[in-house]
Amino acid sequence: MQVRSAVFVTSAADSSGFLKRPIPHFVFAGRSNVGKSSLLNSLLNRKKLAKTSQTPGKTRLVNYFLINDQFFFVDIPGYGYAKVSKQEQEKWGSLIEDYLTETPFIGVIFLLLDIRHDPSVHDRQMIDWLRATGFPFRIILTKADKLSRNKGLQQQRNLAKQLGMSNTDLIVTSSQNGNGMRDVWTFLNQAFEE
Ligand code: GTP
Ligand code: MG
Numbered sequence: 001m002q003v004r005s006a007v008f009v010t011s012a013a014d015s016s017g018f019l020k021r022p023i024p025h026f027v028f029a030g031r032s033n034v035g036k037s038s039l040l041n042s043l044l045n046r047k048k049l050a051k052t053s054q055t056p057g058k059t060r061l062v063n064y065f066l067i068n069d070q071f072f073f074v075d076i077p078g079y080g081y082a083k084v085s086k087q088e089q090e091k092w093g094s095l096i097e098d099y100l101t102e103t104p105f106i107g108v109i110f111l112l113l114d115i116r117h118d119p120s121v122h123d124r125q126m127i128d129w130l131r132a133t134g135f136p137f138r139i140i141l142t143k144a145d146k147l148s149r150n151k152g153l154q155q156q157r158n159l160a161k162q163l164g165m166s167n168t169d170l171i172v173t174s175s176q177n178g179n180g181m182r183d184v185w186t187f188l189n190q191a192f193e194e
Helices: 036-044 086-102 121-133 149-163 181-193
Strands: 006-012 025-030 062-067 071-075 106-114 137-142 170-172
Touching (some): 025 121, 036 062, 036 106, 036 137, 036 181, 106 181, 121 137, 149 170, 170 181
Parallel strands (some): 025 106, 106 137
Antiparallel strands (some): 006 062, 062 071
16 A cells, blocks of 8 residues: 555544544554554654654554545554553553544554563453454564564564464564564555455
8 A cells, every 4th residue: 555645633632532534543552662653653654753752651642643534543552651650541541442442443453562572461451352342453563673583583473372373463563674564564455455
């Protein structure tokens, strides 16, 4: 798919701000700092469309980006960031849950995991919840540039095993060097053909 246009539309702080336009929403979810905003930028070849930061907890709202006037990329807050108050964490948690349950047309939820780490308790909760609710989701491993090729393959196998999935279910990416972006687009193109 050729990206002809990618524009930031709006941010929502609660369900009164959610966009209900019935075009597919492709959602980037995962732990704080896992690389959601970076992946979105890298897929679109736009360095600063979604704001990124070394400090976890950068994205605090549901941010909508309209692509080709055809579908949304949605950047949502990360979960599991220990340094924000419990109250704040709960607020983000319910924002994410409200967004997912109130959006009419979720294309796919991309759940991002850092290739270097085992899934956290929160990651597992999220995956269990996605499985239970039946939302279409796909795991993307991020920051693959931080491991050697061999180590990366080893971690891909290891994580697949831990999650009860096959290796090819996990898309390996690096927003830093662009590896894996083609695989994510291949997956997105298939989602459109279905
Ligand atoms: P929150 O909005 O806080 O939930 O974080 P996020 O998941 O959107 O993460 P973000 O994209 O802001 O990236 C967090 C940090 O990881 C930044 O310093 C990025 O530069 C870095 N980062 C993201 N992706 C990659 C990657 O593929 N490789 C490397 N080396 N660093 C990455
Ligand atoms: Mg972010």
